[in-house]
Amino acid sequence: MTGRLKGKVAIITGGAGGIGSATGQLFCEEGAKVLLVDRDEPALNSVVAHIRTAVPAAEIASLTADVSEEQSASRIVSTAISKFGRIDVLVNNAGIRAYEPLADAKSETWDAILKTNLLSYAWLTREALPHLRARRGNVVNVSSTHAVNPRAGMGQYDVAKAGIISMTKTLAFEEAAHGIRANAVCPGLTLTPFHLRRAEAAGRTRKDLDDEAAGGCLARRWAEPREIAYPILWLASDEASYITATAIMVDGGRFVL
Helix, strand or coil, rough: CCCCCCCCCEEEEEECCHHHHHHHHHHHHCEEEEEEEEEHHHHHHHHHHHCCCCCCEEEEEEECCCCCCCCHHHHHHHHHHHHHCCCCEEECCCCCCEEEEHHCCCCCHHHHHHHHHHHHHHCCCCHHHHHHHHCEEEEECCHHHHHHHCCCCCCHHHHHHHHHHHHHHHHHHHHHHCEEEEEEECCCCEHHHHHHHHHHHHCCCCHHHHHHHHEECCCCCCHHHHHHHHHHHHHHHHCCCCCCCCEEECCCCCCCC
């Protein structure tokens, strides 16, 4: 451990997913006290157990909550304060997907995507701000390269991810006087359990996935979730003390289509 987050308290949403779990483990390795949040309780429990095995000194807690419900935000913040006494870092990472062309996009899908992928960020940030101000803390929002490079068939998701970048920059301007930094990370092709499960269900092989990645970015491969967690760690740390209102592309040189 190098202790880049030693003594800091972090909330990470979407904690049972690939990027969220990798970020949770890396933060623990670097000395942070972490509250992982996800609506999938069995998966969340599995991730926490893994982190405790991998990082025996980890100070980690979990909370099962659906961030698409506005009232969850206050419960998440109060849990972090109850368990750890303060909040230094907020990583908004929760997200869901939908595969509908805009011509067929249903109102219930728009509602689910916007509540989980965008509004949950706004609600949780709002609730955490008094505590972040007290610590001169920071917010890292997980967006996507598709926020700036949208594609056909996932318009609702891409719109929400674009909104995250705009909200991040606005937050940085509004909260600078309180010493709060706000930044976004935009992952490209990242191989998570979600992608593996979806590929298996569609009868696609790992070679199919690798061929897709090779044609999609200069690195010619998928990112591992930990490769996305490292930029999140850096932005959350004091090493990035002069970085705010920025969206960092972590995409292996994603091709613009």
